[in-house]
């Protein structure tokens with residue numbers, strides 16, 4: 001088995017990304033780091049005052065009333081330090097929440113800005129894990145690890161430097177033993193990063209598998225594959241369990257190393273003080289007072305405390321680096337800022353003419369040629385049909401015209417290449433209904449209104465009427481307000497198709513692209529809906545991909561896709577408005 005023994009370029013990149021994200025924490029992160037340091041400074045004052053009180057009470061014979069102001073000071077210091085700690089924690093949480101919120105916004109907006117047909121888009125389960133779980137894994141790094149690492153780097157040295165002039169033996173013991181602890185911890189935790197990386201990947205695999213199988217639940221049930229799938233999920237969970245345990249084993253081992261050395265250091269100081277008091281050791285030039293001995297004893301655990309804190313949060317660093325690597329593996333390089341997105345406002349305007357010149361389209365994976373150097377022209381306001389056997393490229397062509405697929409050659413809308421069209425203008429002026437339009441988990445009315453936010457109830461009802469939705473919605477318990485499940489559960493295939501088609505009538509598109517809009521409908525309903533579509537598309541350009549010659553005959557012209565080419569078809573035209 002190969003073990004990571006060096007800082008890999010991936011680690012370096014993750015470190016840089018974390019440093020960049022840290023800036024999003026603003027001042028809060030600096031307060032989260034500075035307040036515990038201040039509290040650490042006050043600790044020296046508190047310990048020395050307490051040692052003074054006990055020393056004066058036992059060696060100086062001072063009475064309680066005389067010591068009351070000092071006792072009050074200790075109490076005040078305790079209160080202030082607790083306040084500083086709580087405030088530090090609060091700022092740490094605030095900074096971490098701000099960083100996570102900004103990162104989620106940036107990741108999600110960048111994901112939304114990409115084409116849904118992008119070949120490199122991660123599976124939805126993996127994207128959810130990256131944006132929700134992996135971003136959450138950064139919390140401990142900013143809220144706890146960063147303040148703890150600053151305390152571990154500074155406080156033991158400061159405490160050691162304060163103690164050194166008071167007692168050189170204890171000072172040297174602290175100054176030498178404290179740095180040894182992180183060194184040994186680093187040795188023990190050498191493989192921690194690799195183990196945490198493996199754990200993050202196992203989590204993505206498990207969630208990805210879960211999300212995928214949930215979507216295909218019906219298919220699994222129909223083929224009686226539930227037991228096999230449970231086995232698959234159990235083995236993915238088992239892999240995650242093993243990887244989590246190996247991360248925990250490293251964390252426990254490095255904590256044990258720390259505790260061992262810290263206990264040794266405190267015991268060493270106690271032994272040295274005890275032996276000095278009973279005159280076995282004579283390493284000091286001046287006599288050891290009770291006050292000084294108490295101060296040293298009180299400070300001894302505090303020297304190691306910041307290191308203990310660092311050990312407790314050390315895995316947060318490994319988790320954060322693994323999370324960054326996993327996010328970048330799934331979603332690409334971390335975006336610097338959120339991608340500005342604005343909802344498209346549907347716009348009216350004249351019909352858009354379409355011209356294809358030597359257009360070549362490949363499958364999304366780039367492996368196969370779908371259409372080879374095709375040319376055609378649809379005049380503004382003309383209605384055209386795309387026919388052809390299954391799998392020949394009708395959907396691919398419609399999606400390319402809508403700017404969702406990359407293409408070679410020239411696709412021009414209104415005389416302008418679509419690459420020159422802004423995403424906003426393209427969406428505002430075109431309408432594409434895909435073959436499997438997505439319905440959201442919302443009411444029928446809300447699903448239709450998706451096409452025009454702010455549409456009035458009257459407009460939604462008219463759209464529902466035109467799409468043949470109103471007829472079946474009237475029989476539902478809440479009419480158009482009836483909620484539908486994910487993917488149109490609760491509606492028949494043809495009903496779901498009509499709800500999606502209802503969106504067309506809320507847009508004022510200059511180019512309408514419909515992919516088999518009547519695939520699930522009987523002949524009568526098909527004729528009725530095509531009539532409604534043609535009526536609405538008067539004065540607009542319309543292209544319908546269909547297998548139905550009846551539909552194609554009602555349009556102005558038709559092409560047949562076959563053998564990677566586009567062939568004009570002369571069909572006897574049906575009288576407009578008549579099936």
Ligand SMILES: Nc1ncnc2c1ncn2[C@@H]1O[C@H](COP(=O)(O)OP(=O)(O)OP(=O)(O)O)[C@@H](O)[C@H]1O
Pocket residue numbers: 363364365370388389390391392393394395396397435
């Ligand atoms: N994501 C993908 N990755 C690889 N190949 C794909 C992908 N999507 C589609 N294809 C391939 O592209 C070709 C064209 O598919 P397309 O969906 O455009 O055909 P179609 O004519 O619309 O078919 P149908 O009439 O069945 O809807 C098919 O051979 C299909 O296998």
